[in-house]
Amino acid sequence: MTPPPADHARPDPMPVTPKGRNTRESLLKAGEAVAERDGLGSLSVAAVATQAGVAKGTFYVYFADRNAFVDALHQRFYEQVADVVSTVTAGLEPGREFLVAAIDAYLDVCLANRAVKAFTFEARARGALTDTMADRVDHLMRLAEPSVRALGMTPTWINTRLIMAITSEAALIELEAGHEIPAARDTVRSLLDASR
Incomplete structure (x- = not known):
């Protein structure tokens, strides 16, 4: 190994x-x-x-050190995301409904954990994401790919990454406002509808 x-x-x-x-x-x-x-x-x-x-x-x-601590905060945040997303998407087939439920759940967890999400944005902007942090983000992308594929959005990996980026930007808009911004969420949903 x-x-x-x-x-x-x-x-x-x-x-x-x-x-x-x-x-x-x-x-x-x-x-x-x-x-x-x-x-x-x-x-x-x-x-x-x-x-x-x-x-x-x-x-x-x-x-062990500050970096291990920051990684533990990030891990705890992504465990919460994974728990909530798996709950709201249980029984849903890959596609638009799955993505919308997952995106809304992700944005809700971001709002409930503003500090962790804010410093995750800051770490990413500084190029300070650890390998394990990047792996957690990649895991979320892999969960979204079957739904993007089901929507016929090709190339799948590019569209998945762009959807994730737009969702992250919606999270940032909501973090700055301190509350849910329906127009940001509606914009993400409308981009999914454009594939129809």
Whole structure:
């Protein structure tokens, strides 16, 4: 088996005790608060530990470093996206209805997790996405491809990527507004209708 590239973040093991899981969760929530208040650039180990009300050394019990922490925030966000998308698309065949349900669910999760999504945008703009972060985004694209194919949008991979980009831009519009923007969502839906 080939080892992962040096910049490939390895997930930190989950704590086995309830207290450990609670402390790890408190650190993640603190990171979200710091990121929302001050942005990704200010997301330091010291700031997170202070926000969580723990010693700086406690942070390192749960996360190898700042990059592992940022990756854990990103992973938690994408797990929430995957859970919600799989729930709303259960039983739907690939196609427009599947894509619309998935896109709306994704946008809803983005609004509910504004800080994490905002620093994900910032990380992407800075070219700071880790391999594991990019893999999670690719996974979402692979989930959308059968629906794009069912709509007859070719080439499928280009159209899927563009739909994802437009959806991300809709998320950014909603993040800036702080609430759902029906016109942004309607625009994404109308682009899907253009394939008919």
